[in-house]
Amino acid sequence: MxxxxxxxxxxxxxxxxxxxxxxxxxxxxxxxxxxxxxxGEFVMLPAFLMLAAMHxxxxxxxxxxxxxxxxxxxxxxxxKMLLVDPMMRHGVLPLAIATMALAIGIKExxxxxxxxxxxxxxxxxxxxxxxxLGHAVSLQSIGVLVLAILAVxxxxxxxxxxxxxxxxxxAAQNPTVARIIGVPVERMILLTFLINxxxxxxxxxxxxxxxxxxxxxxxxxxxxxxxxxxxxxxxQVRGAIAGGLLIGVLDNLAAAxxxxxxxxxxxxxxxxxxxxxxxxxxxxxxEERTV
Amino acid sequence: xxxxxxxxKIALGLIVIAGLIVIPMNFNRYGLFILSxxxxxxIAAMGLxxxxxxAGQVSLAQGAFVGIGAYASAIMTTHGWPLPAAIVVAxxxxxxxxxxxxxxxxxxxxxxxxxxxxxFSTLAFLVFRNESWLTGGIYGISNxxxxxxxxxxxxxxxxxxxxxxxxxxxxxVAVWWLIRSPWGRAFMALRENPLRAQSLxxxxxxxxxxxxxxxxxxxxxxxxxxxxxxxxxxxVPFNLSLSLxxxxxxxxxxxxxxxxxFLGAMIAVLLPEWLRFTEGYYLMLYAIAVMGLLxxxxxxxxxxxxxxxxxxxxxxASALRAVAKSRLETAQ
Numbered sequence: 001m002x003x004x005x006x007x008x009x010x011x012x013x014x015x016x017x018x019x020x021x022x023x024x025x026x027x028x029x030x031x032x033x034x035x036x037x038x039x040g041e042f043v044m045l046p047a048f049l050m051l052a053a054m055h056x057x058x059x060x061x062x063x064x065x066x067x068x069x070x071x072x073x074x075x076x077x078x079x080k081m082l083l084v085d086p087m088m089r090h091g092v093l094p095l096a097i098a099t100m101a102l103a104i105g106i107k108e109x110x111x112x113x114x115x116x117x118x119x120x121x122x123x124x125x126x127x128x129x130x131x132x133l134g135h136a137v138s139l140q141s142i143g144v145l146v147l148a149i150l151a152v153x154x155x156x157x158x159x160x161x162x163x164x165x166x167x168x169x170x171a172a173q174n175p176t177v178a179r180i181i182g183v184p185v186e187r188m189i190l191l192t193f194l195i196n197x198x199x200x201x202x203x204x205x206x207x208x209x210x211x212x213x214x215x216x217x218x219x220x221x222x223x224x225x226x227x228x229x230x231x232x233x234x235x236q237v238r239g240a241i242a243g244g245l246l247i248g249v250l251d252n253l254a255a256a257x258x259x260x261x262x263x264x265x266x267x268x269x270x271x272x273x274x275x276x277x278x279x280x281x282x283x284x285x286x287e288e289r290t291v
Numbered sequence: 292x293x294x295x296x297x298x299x300k301i302a303l304g305l306i307v308i309a310g311l312i313v314i315p316m317n318f319n320r321y322g323l324f325i326l327s328x329x330x331x332x333x334i335a336a337m338g339l340x341x342x343x344x345x346a347g348q349v350s351l352a353q354g355a356f357v358g359i360g361a362y363a364s365a366i367m368t369t370h371g372w373p374l375p376a377a378i379v380v381a382x383x384x385x386x387x388x389x390x391x392x393x394x395x396x397x398x399x400x401x402x403x404x405x406x407x408x409x410x411f412s413t414l415a416f417l418v419f420r421n422e423s424w425l426t427g428g429i430y431g432i433s434n435x436x437x438x439x440x441x442x443x444x445x446x447x448x449x450x451x452x453x454x455x456x457x458x459x460x461x462x463x464v465a466v467w468w469l470i471r472s473p474w475g476r477a478f479m480a481l482r483e484n485p486l487r488a489q490s491l492x493x494x495x496x497x498x499x500x501x502x503x504x505x506x507x508x509x510x511x512x513x514x515x516x517x518x519x520x521x522x523x524x525x526x527v528p529f530n531l532s533l534s535l536x537x538x539x540x541x542x543x544x545x546x547x548x549x550x551x552x553f554l555g556a557m558i559a560v561l562l563p564e565w566l567r568f569t570e571g572y573y574l575m576l577y578a579i580a581v582m583g584l585l586x587x588x589x590x591x592x593x594x595x596x597x598x599x600x601x602x603x604x605x606x607x608a609s610a611l612r613a614v615a616k617s618r619l620e621t622a623q
Binding site: 095 | 349377395398399401406407409410411413414417420421488490531535538539542543546567571572574575577578579584585586589608
């Protein structure tokens with residue numbers, strides 16, 4: 001059973017990171033009907049921005065701050081203004097295709113300007129093992145889990161307990177009425193893009209020490225977050241969180257108990273079953289839209 | 292394209308076809324390979340255009356059908372079967388699997404459908420990679436023979452390019468006929484308003500499945516030609532990115548336009564090659580070009596032409612109206 005325990009902890013840790021990315025994904029869908037196929041690359045890029053900052057001599061803490069700010073500027077503001085805004089009114093599909101092209105562009109740019117090789121990345125949580133209930137558990141897993149949960153709690157509190165959060169929900173649920181009652185809808189949409197950029201930068205900071213910084217690492221991550229978002233409920237933040245944790249655990253268990261060859265198939269089959277029998281997702285609501 | 296006079300259109304078509312036959316005659320091996328690839332990808336994109344552009348069903352699995360066709364053709368021809376038999380099997384297989392994949396489309400639409408087909412695409416890739424007793428696994432299948440057509444061996448690049456071009460011509464005529472048949476109209480009705488289509492007595496269930504199955508079958512044809520073209524296949528080319536590339540071709544060319552896939556495949560296959568002189572930057576520039584094009588015209592290249600034609604027609608019509616009006620006034 002100790003094996004199962006370890007698998008669960010590791011699964012929850014990666015799942016928590018998937019949840020961060022999936023939450024951002026659903027936020028963008030909610031407020032602007034953007035299906036961001038570059039979300040995985042959005043997670044890959046901030047780690048390289050931080051590495052670049054360290055390369056020019058910044059200490060690690062400064063590099064983290066610079067990396068987060070730069071990714072909010074590039075993946076939040078610039079992404080919205082240059083790509084999403086001009087295309088939003090033309091429907092879901094052309095914009096989705098444009099984000100696919102963006103994914104290629106980001107990947108190639110990193111490969112060209114940084115490196116095609118995997119680079120190591122420092123961990124912000126201490127490495128090593130501690131003993132819980134007689135099990136040796138990696139500190140990194142625990143640290144990642146705690147930080148991701150804190151971020152998600154912070155976001156939920158922002159959305160549900162503050163006036164700003166209520167305005168964002170209003171802008172997502174019914175932009176027309178929200179505008180009438182004086183919610184600055186455009187600013188709220190921009191805010192969700194900035195929050196997404198912050199979340200992916202955080203996810204990047206947490207996951208890169210585990211999987212190394214590599215230009216192609218976004219593909220797997222993007223797909224996992226994608227599946228997490230749909231399985232949990234495309235229109236619910238808490239659904240995306242549950243989906244992320246579930247996919248993380250499922251993925252780890254499948255690797256151990258199914259077969260390494262068909263490990264990737266398990267979340268996919270799960271996804272197909274969920275869409276066919278509960279298209280609104282496990283926690284999603286059928287018709288109305290909420291953040 | 293309706294703005295051109297008919298003889299002009301036919302002349303233009305003949306010039307393009309003659310160009311495609313004559314110009315590549317002194318191309319080198321690589322140039323012919325790229326052009327053959329263009330023809331093959333155009334066939335696959337035409338299939339997706341039928342599913343997506345005409346019937347309005349989003350599919351992210353066209354690459355998987357190219358894979359199914361390629362493996363069917365590779366396995367059969369390396370076991371001594373002739374290519375035409377392999378193509379028939381590829382069509383039947385892709386048609387059947389496509390039909391089954393159509394069932395989710397009866398339950399869910401739009402982005403949900405896209406996600407189901409995306410998952411299918413990944414599952415198909417895993418089967419190609421892991422069932423090595425059938426597909427050779429990661430080592431793939433090599434020494435795929437090229438066919439003899441009318442007694443001529445097509446081992447050299449030029450004859451095989453003509454095989455690809457000829458297949459493209461046959462598929463083009465078939466699709467042209469299909470979209471002008473009642474079926475094509477039913478597909479478009481499905482895209483425009485499924486509810487109204489149903490109330491008009493169109494069996495939307497059957498046509499949705501058909502749209503998937505026929506589109507997928509064309510993917511199978513493309514795959515069956517791809518295998519002898521490269522003469523070696525492994526699972527990597529048939530992963531999710533091929534499905535995404537094909538979707539990009541259809542949208543960039545112009546979804547729902549007959550000539551969209553031709554142009555889209557040209558952009559996706561040839562543009563990166565033309566940009567090769569920029570070395571490491573070529574895929575980056577390609578991505579920027581695609582984004583720029585979509586920002587400029589979300590309906591693709593043919594969308595630009597379409598709008599230009601519409602604007603010209605409106606101009607001509609209002610000029611006629613002005614003339615008519617002044618005549619009316621002088622008559623009074």
